[in-house]
Amino acid sequence: MINYKNILSSTVQDIKPSGIRKFFDIANTMEDVISLGVGEPDFRTPWQVRSAGIHSLEQANTRYTSNKGLEALREEISVYTKRKYGISYNPETEILVTVGGSEAIDMALRAITEPGDEIIIPQPSYVCYEPITRLAGGVPVIIHTKAENDFKVTPEELKQAISEKTKALILPYPCNPTGGIMGKEDLEQLAEILQDTDIVVISDEIYAELTFDNIKHTSAASIPGMRERTVLINGFSKTFSMTGWRLGYACAPEPLLNEITKIHQYAIMCAPTTSQYAAIEALRSCDDVVRDMVEEYDMRRKLIVKGFNQLGLTCREPKGAFYAFPSIQSTGLTSEEFCERLLYSKKVAVVPGTAFGDSGEGFIRASYCYSLLHIEKALHLIGEFLEELKNN
Amino acid sequence: MNNKILKLLENNARMSNETISAITGLTEEETKHRIENMEDNGIIRGYKALIDWERVEDSYVSAIIELKVIPKARLGFEEIAAHIAQYPNVESVFLMSGACDLCVIVKCKTFHEVSAFVAKELAVIEGITSTATQFIMRRYKDFGIELSSADDDGRGNISL
Numbered sequence: 001m002i003n004y005k006n007i008l009s010s011t012v013q014d015i016k017p018s019g020i021r022k023f024f025d026i027a028n029t030m031e032d033v034i035s036l037g038v039g040e041p042d043f044r045t046p047w048q049v050r051s052a053g054i055h056s057l058e059q060a061n062t063r064y065t066s067n068k069g070l071e072a073l074r075e076e077i078s079v080y081t082k083r084k085y086g087i088s089y090n091p092e093t094e095i096l097v098t099v100g101g102s103e104a105i106d107m108a109l110r111a112i113t114e115p116g117d118e119i120i121i122p123q124p125s126y127v128c129y130e131p132i133t134r135l136a137g138g139v140p141v142i143i144h145t146k147a148e149n150d151f152k153v154t155p156e157e158l159k160q161a162i163s164e165k166t167k168a169l170i171l172p173y174p175c176n177p178t179g180g181i182m183g184k185e186d187l188e189q190l191a192e193i194l195q196d197t198d199i200v201v202i203s204d205e206i207y208a209e210l211t212f213d214n215i216k217h218t219s220a221a222s223i224p225g226m227r228e229r230t231v232l233i234n235g236f237s238k239t240f241s242m243t244g245w246r247l248g249y250a251c252a253p254e255p256l257l258n259e260i261t262k263i264h265q266y267a268i269m270c271a272p273t274t275s276q277y278a279a280i281e282a283l284r285s286c287d288d289v290v291r292d293m294v295e296e297y298d299m300r301r302k303l304i305v306k307g308f309n310q311l312g313l314t315c316r317e318p319k320g321a322f323y324a325f326p327s328i329q330s331t332g333l334t335s336e337e338f339c340e341r342l343l344y345s346k347k348v349a350v351v352p353g354t355a356f357g358d359s360g361e362g363f364i365r366a367s368y369c370y371s372l373l374h375i376e377k378a379l380h381l382i383g384e385f386l387e388e389l390k391n392n
Numbered sequence: 393m394n395n396k397i398l399k400l401l402e403n404n405a406r407m408s409n410e411t412i413s414a415i416t417g418l419t420e421e422e423t424k425h426r427i428e429n430m431e432d433n434g435i436i437r438g439y440k441a442l443i444d445w446e447r448v449e450d451s452y453v454s455a456i457i458e459l460k461v462i463p464k465a466r467l468g469f470e471e472i473a474a475h476i477a478q479y480p481n482v483e484s485v486f487l488m489s490g491a492c493d494l495c496v497i498v499k500c501k502t503f504h505e506v507s508a509f510v511a512k513e514l515a516v517i518e519g520i521t522s523t524a525t526q527f528i529m530r531r532y533k534d535f536g537i538e539l540s541s542a543d544d545d546g547r548g549n550i551s552l
Contacts, residue, residue, distance in 0.1 A: 027550040037550030127552050176552075299400075299415045306414040349549045356552075373404060376411060 015131045020355050023340060027349045034378045036366040037349035039176060041241040041322070046289045049240060049282045056277035063273065067265040069097025069249070070276045076283040077249055085219035087227060089251040096261050097271045101206045101235035101248035103264070106132050108202050108231040108250060111259045113138040117167035122153045123357030125172040126204070138167065144359035147316060147327065151180030155189045168200040171220050174207035177356050177365035178325045179318020181211060184218045191223045201230045206248070207321040209239040209290055212298050215319055221251070228253055231260070239290055240282040245275040297322050300368040300375055307379040311386055322369050325353065329362045331389055338364060345388065346381040393418065394426055398435070405439040442535040454499045455506045457514065458492035458524040469493060472519055481509065492524070503527065
């Protein structure tokens with residue numbers, strides 16, 4: 001009989017399944033849950049985008065595209081990054097269309113990592129960076145960002161994390177789960193430290209369009225001296241409510257992008273063709289739709305942040321993405337205890353901060369990809385839960 | 393700011409002043425004051441529940457009735473429109489461009505009641521030259537809400 005332990009890669013086996021898997025399974029099978037738990041927009045993909053996808057199917061545009069993606073789409077991406085963030089990328093040589101931002105992260109890390117290379121990862125952050133680093137043979141070096149710094153990477157923290165072996169820094173801003181962003185000045189300070197090094201920056205800017213309080217997103221690649229070392233990653237899932245279409249892209253200087261494309265070519269071939277046609281329409285005609293969605297998120301954001309603070313769960317104002325990240329330290333519970341008890345007693349689902357790294361302890365992530373009415377209901381139930389905690 | 397309040401109330405007339413103030417950044421007192429002002433000067437005409445009567449046993453029959461009308465000198469369509477608007481089962485009266493002049497939406501208990509209303513009340517009004525009644529058989533979307541769509545949006549309860 002085969003001993004599967006012997007045939008599976010030790011690197012893969014060493015990657016622990018997320019500790020909260022069980023909690024997730026319970027939450028996802030429970031009925032009538034009032035959830036603030038999901039990381040994807042509630043809005044539908046804008047109609048004109050769906051229509052463009054349908055049209056491409058009617059035209060039988062269902063074959064492989066070029067490895068890098070449709071030329072027309074790469075051209076639109078080039079126009080878009082210039083228009084939105086002031087950075088020019090050559091659609092022929094510096095842009096790759098990928099299967100979601102996730103693939104771009106994987107390909108970029110694989111393209112640069114030698115065994116033992118250190119990859120600096122700020123946490124709390126999205127869950128994929130650490131395991132992908134390990135799969136690529138790299139060693140994750142974690143920066144534990146802090147609430148009092150609005151979960152930014154500070155110059156001191158970066159300096160401390162850098163060693164001889166540092167290959168890359170991941171910048172996950174605007175940040176899931178903290179809602180933190182890195183502004184122009186913040187990025188300039190990091191750029192100063194990185195100049196004259198060979199450290200690559202993998203900037204995951206998937207939430208770039210979802211910033212609030214009239215703050216316009218600054219791309220890491222737009223900072224002087226940063227473009228040459230940055231792999232800029234973005235995608236369609238969050239901005240255009242296109243999670244299921246699985247489409248993203250990477251922009252980088254040609255020598256980097258060529259090697260990333262090489263892996264993509266062998267592993268993936270090309271991103272889904274229908275999604276690529278739809279994405280062209282998204283970039284061309286959805287500014288108004290996106291603006292309306294951001295306005296709606298902003299109302300929800302204000303409601304949920306005020307709600308948590310009124311309940312005594314200190315919540316900083318998230319400046320980007322669509323999550324509130326309140327502290328639950330006042331309850332004396334761990335993040336996981338809080339979430340489990342809340343789920344069982346009130347059927348409200350939120351995600352423990354620890355799902356995003358150890359430094360998420362003491363926090364919960366509440367998504368506001370829900371209607372105002374839904375958020376009010378959930379806040380009310382969380383209020384009841386906190387009352388009951390006090391009285392027990 | 394008033395526009396923002398109106399949009400919020402248009403989506404949910406039962407939204408509390410507390411919630412509106414959290415979203416707009418106004419104080420609760422000011423929110424209350426602004427809403428009362430808009431009620432007083434007729435911008436907010438009332439608050440109604442959006443009911444999917446098809447889900448209720450005691451349901452209604454609705455019809456759209458197109459009327460052709462000879463307008464009166466000086467008064468145009470106003471007099472007839474105002475007259476029709478007084479019937480309690482008339483939900484809406486619109487002046488239209490195109491083939492018909494007035495469009496009336498009525499809500500009655502039964503088909504019979506609608507036909508009786510058209511035959512005995514509308515058709516006999518002086519100046520109305522023809523009526524065309526179209527019954528609403530099923531509502532898929534009304535008040536801007538998709539009535540047939542499922543509540544579950546397929547996202548599950550939790551994901552990273």
